[in-house]
Amino acid sequence: MKYGHTKKGNKMFTPIDPAVAFAVQNKQYAESLLLNDVVEPGKKKLGKVSISNLGHFLCQRITGSYTTIEAKNPQEPAEITDTGIVYLRGKLIDGSNQRSLFNDYIPLNLFLSPGRTRSAETTQTPVPNDTGLFYPIELNYLFTINSDILLEVYNSSNVAQEYNIMFHGMRIREVK
Amino acid sequence: MNNPILTGKEIEFDTVRQPVPQWFYSRQILKNDQNGLYIGQNWNIEIEYGRAFLLENMYCIFKNESGNGLNISISDATNSRQFFLEGSRANLLATPGGTNNDAQLVPNPFTDDLTGITYSREFLSDLPVNSSKHIGYMEPYRGNVSLNFKLPNQTQTPEEEITLDIVLFGYLIVQKNLEMWSK
Numbered sequence: 089m090k091y092g093h094t095k096k097g098n099k100m101f102t103p104i105d106p107a108v109a110f111a112v113q114n115k116q117y118a119e120s121l122l123l124n125d126v127v128e129p130g131k132k133k134l135g136k137v138s139i140s141n142l143g144h145f146l147c148q149r150i151t152g153s154y155t156t157i158e159a160k161n162p163q164e165p166a167e168i169t170d171t172g173i174v175y176l177r178g179k180l181i182d183g184s185n186q187r188s189l190f191n192d193y194i195p196l197n198l199f200l201s202p203g204r205t206r207s208a209e210t211t212q213t214p215v216p217n218d219t220g221l222f223y224p225i226e227l228n229y230l231f232t233i234n235s236d237i238l239l240e241v242y243n244s245s246n247v248a249q250e251y252n253i254m255f256h257g258m259r260i261r262e263v264k
Numbered sequence: 265m266n267n268p269i270l271t272g273k274e275i276e277f278d279t280v281r282q283p284v285p286q287w288f289y290s291r292q293i294l295k296n297d298q299n300g301l302y303i304g305q306n307w308n309i310e311i312e313y314g315r316a317f318l319l320e321n322m323y324c325i326f327k328n329e330s331g332n333g334l335n336i337s338i339s340d341a342t343n344s345r346q347f348f349l350e351g352s353r354a355n356l357l358a359t360p361g362g363t364n365n366d367a368q369l370v371p372n373p374f375t376d377d378l379t380g381i382t383y384s385r386e387f388l389s390d391l392p393v394n395s396s397k398h399i400g401y402m403e404p405y406r407g408n409v410s411l412n413f414k415l416p417n418q419t420q421t422p423e424e425e426i427t428l429d430i431v432l433f434g435y436l437i438v439q440k441n442l443e444m445w446s447k
Contacts, residue, residue, distance in 0.1 A: 118269070
């Protein structure tokens with residue numbers, strides 16, 4: 089891919105014209121949408137993030153994390169530990185046409201990175217995989233204006249789990 | 265990444281004919297055939313009419329008590345085409361690539377399990393997805409993605425089953441020559 093706006097000069101390092109960049113940026117600019125939810129134990133819940141009426145949203149990458157806690161002793165006082173077990177599984181749906189992008193409920197660790205994260209519910213010191221470098225996962229899809237990104241999530245733990253998913257992409261302001 | 269700020273060109277898109285990302289998930293139970301060969305069920309994925317499927321990436325995790333790694337072989341059952349050399353290490357082809365940590369579980373009481381086997385709890389990894397090999401395999405809309413799983417040269421005990429959670433990621437792409445997609 090050739091970057092930059094001028095036809096002359098070194099293609100490996102072509103200068104960017106700020107005037108062009110500003111003009112484009114007024115119509116299309118980078119944006120990240122957050123989907124944050126807590127799912128009660130043994131329940132399913134439909135998480136939702138609104139695309140709003142600002143314009144279409146071209147998603148390009150996703151990142152996400154989730155907790156992996158369980159009450160070892162369900163009696164009071166509950167002893168909550170970070171087991172490293174992935175209790176959440178979800179199905180991603182395009183809310184504009186109810187099209188499911190997953191064929192089944194997929195464990196969150198199979199499509200989210202960096203994945204497991206610490207939970208405030210436990211004082212235990214786990215070894216979560218939230219350190220070090222990670223790659224965002226590719227998801228190239230245009231979610232249309234005024235629609236929703238839906239994620240139906242099951243929690244099979246005996247305590248509530250939290251997850252955070254961020255959709256990274258471009259806001260397309262000008263609808264042709 | 266197609267960034268209009270860098271390229272100076274606005275992104276053009278087609279809301280109707282755009283490629284649709286699709287994740288296909290399956291839990292494969294691989295059983296020993298007493299000859300050291302673990303074989304899974306055929307996994308058939310029906311491609312919807314009017315779209316081709318471009319298989320891009322594969323993510324898998326598996327139960328691996330012995331910790332010796334997992335060799336895997338996946339082929340398209342319709343034409344026996346191998347996606348990679350037989351007996352390749354799974355962790356070189358897909359991430360997270362498995363675990364040998366028994367303390368990590370994936371309870372699975374809810375899923376519409378494609379294999380038809382019900383498992384209450386399985387020992388699988390919590391490792392996150394980092395990256396994976398780009399496969400780049402196109403399946404036309406008339407066909408089904410039909411995968412054979414085979415694990416050669418395993419060191420597990422013959423009685424042991426190997427559970428493999430696998431996700432195929434790709435895009436459903438419209439066949440523009442069909443009348444249904446004409447403008």
